Amino acid sequence: MTDDPRVLSGIQPSGESMQLGNYLGAVRNWVTMQDGYEAYYCVVDLHSITLEAPEPAVLTQRTRIVAAQLLAAGLDPDRCTLFVQSHLPEHPQLSWVLECITGFGEASRMTQFKDKSARAGAERQGVGLFTYPILQAADILLYQANYVPIGEDQRQHLELTRDLAKRFNARYGQAFTIPDAHIGKDAAKILDLQDPSAKMSKSRPSAGTVYLSEEPAAITRKIKRAVTDADGEIRYDPEHKPGLSNLMAILAEFGSTNVQQIEKDFSGQGYGALKAATADAVVEFAQPFAARTKELLTDPAELDRILAKGAAKARQTAGRTVADVYKRVGFLPPSNLES
Ligand code: TYM
Numbered sequence: 001m002t003d004d005p006r007v008l009s010g011i012q013p014s015g016e017s018m019q020l021g022n023y024l025g026a027v028r029n030w031v032t033m034q035d036g037y038e039a040y041y042c043v044v045d046l047h048s049i050t051l052e053a054p055e056p057a058v059l060t061q062r063t064r065i066v067a068a069q070l071l072a073a074g075l076d077p078d079r080c081t082l083f084v085q086s087h088l089p090e091h092p093q094l095s096w097v098l099e100c101i102t103g104f105g106e107a108s109r110m111t112q113f114k115d116k117s118a119r120a121g122a123e124r125q126g127v128g129l130f131t132y133p134i135l136q137a138a139d140i141l142l143y144q145a146n147y148v149p150i151g152e153d154q155r156q157h158l159e160l161t162r163d164l165a166k167r168f169n170a171r172y173g174q175a176f177t178i179p180d181a182h183i184g185k186d187a188a189k190i191l192d193l194q195d196p197s198a199k200m201s202k203s204r205p206s207a208g209t210v211y212l213s214e215e216p217a218a219i220t221r222k223i224k225r226a227v228t229d230a231d232g233e234i235r236y237d238p239e240h241k242p243g244l245s246n247l248m249a250i251l252a253e254f255g256s257t258n259v260q261q262i263e264k265d266f267s268g269q270g271y272g273a274l275k276a277a278t279a280d281a282v283v284e285f286a287q288p289f290a291a292r293t294k295e296l297l298t299d300p301a302e303l304d305r306i307l308a309k310g311a312a313k314a315r316q317t318a319g320r321t322v323a324d325v326y327k328r329v330g331f332l333p334p335s336n337l338e339s
Contacts, residue, residue: 002038004036004037004038005036005037005038005146005147006037006038006039006040006143006144006145006146006147006177007030007033007037007038007039007040007146007147007148007149007182008039008040008041008042008139008140008143008145008148008179009026009030009040009041009042009148009149009150010041010042010043010044010047010136010139011026011041011042011043011044011066011070012043012044012045012047012048012066012203013044013045013048013059013062013063013065013066014048014051014052014062014202014203015062015202015203015211016062016065016211016213017065017069017202017211017212017213017214018066018069018211018212019200019201019202019209019210019211019212020200020209020210020211020212020250020282021151021189021190021199021200021201022151022202023073023212024184024187024190024249025150025151025152025184025187025189025190026150026151027070027073028073028187028253029184030070030073030075030080030149031074031075033147033182034074034075034076034079035079037147039079039080040080040081040083040143040145040314040317041070041080041081041082041083042082042083042084042085042139042314043063043066043067043070043082043083043084043085044085044136044139045059045063045085045086046085046086046091046092046135047085047132047135047136048062049128050126050128050129050132051116051120051129051203063084064297064300064304065213065293065297067082067084067303067307068293068296068297068303069212069213069289069293070082071292071296071303071306072289072290072292072296073289077306077309077310081310081313081314082306082307082310083307083310083311083313083314084307084310084311085139087307087308087311087314088311088314088315088318090142090318090319090321090322091135091138091139091142091318092135092138093322093326094138094141094142094318094322094325095131095134095135095137095138097168097325097326097329098134098137098138098141098164098168099131099134101164101167101168101171102134102160102164106160106163107130107133107134107160110132110133110157110160111156112132112133112153112156112157113129113130113132113133116129117129117130133156133157133160133161134160134164136154136157136161137157137160137161137164137165140158140161140179141161141164141165141176141177141179141321142317142318142321142322143314143317143318143321144176144177144317145177145179146177146179146180147179147180147181147182148161148179148180148181148182149182149183150181150182150183151183151188151189151190151199152183152188152189152199153189153199154181155181155183158180158181162178162179165178166178168325172328172329173328175321175324175325175328176321186249186253186259187249187250187252187253190246190249190250191208191242191243192206192208192209193207193208193209193210193222193223193226193227193243193246193247194208194225194226194227195208196227196242196246207222208222208226208227209222210222210223210282212286212289212290213286213290213293214290216283216286216287219282219283219286220279220283223247223275223278223279223282224272224275224276226243226247226275227243228243228244228247228271229241229243229244232270232271234248234262234263234266234267234269234271234274235263236248236259236260236262236263244271244274245259247274247275247278248262248263248274250278250281250282251274251277251278251281254278254284254285255277255278255281262274
């Protein structure tokens with residue numbers, strides 16, 4: 001343990017690869033926040049069964065894939081604690097207590113729950129989708145995180161987390177640190193390339209989602225076919241030109257530049273040139289990233305070892321929080337048979 005501020009974030013092992021939005025909106029910041037912070041990052045497999053029930057072997061493999069991708073993106077197990085959520089029973093243990101202080105109406109107002117359950121049909125949807133944000137709150141509060149690097153779509157879940165932490169603290173004393181969201185600027189909401197009114201997502205398959213494990217030709221094709229607008233002017237204007245502005249944000253991030261510079265560089269050129277440059281910049285990142293991921297996946301035992309070490313480290317912090325919370329709530333401590 002250090003005195004550095006704490007960071008926690010999570011990613012679901014849904015799909016066969018993370019998508020561009022996961023990387024730009026969140027994971028890239030996870031990598032930078034390994035320095036100067038005590039960082040905890042988890043693959044949230046418990047969350048990933050709320051929407052669908054993947055084949056067991058598929059879920060196992062996806063968990064290893066995401067872990068490998070996080071390492072390929074630059075997470076270093078010596079500088080952060082990387083672990084799998086289901087390895088720590090402390091997550092559901094804290095989640096239960098938080099569920100009991102969450103209002104039914106409060107949970108019903110979560111927009112992600114409303115959107116996702118509307119798609120599946122509320123009657124058919126499992127209760128886990130409803131309690132999803134409360135488990136997320138537990139993930140964060142267990143580690144006393146000060147900052148949570150996430151995309152814009154998670155802002156509301158972070159607000160709920162803060163509310164629950166304050167409520168618990170007010171009733172039982174200072175058990176939890178109140179976390180702040182760490183949300184980037186232009187890349188906090190990467191849009192679907194085919195439907196710029198929606199965010200890019202891995203749980204909703206679309207030709208407008210770019211997966212970081214895709215072949216260069218497929219990435220280039222998707223970017224070249226991105227929906228833009230008809231006025232032909234290269235101008236960053238997310239409100240009126242969402243498709244084009246999205247491409248500019250992607251190019252800015254991968255090309256280490258900014259949208260103002262891109263406006264200047266591409267002024268007077270057509271969208272084709274901008275799309276080609278964007279595709280090249282993404283491929284330049286994705287190719288070595290995919291190769292490194294593949295290499296890491298050839299040694300699953302080593303990956304599992306890294307994750308086991310991470311879980312052991314995470315447990316020291318999480319176990320302390322659960323013990324404190326359970327004591328504050330007044331649960332009778334289990335007595336030790338040996339004494
Ligand atoms: P997940 O796996 O859906 O997303 C992982 C991260 O990627 C961000 N993200 C995006 N950012 C920008 N543009 C996009 N199109 C885009 N799509 C996804 C998400 O905001 C997220 O930061 N509920 C979380 C998982 C979670 C979690 C946690 C996060 C569970 N427990 C505790 C933080 C702390 C999620 O959305 O995962």
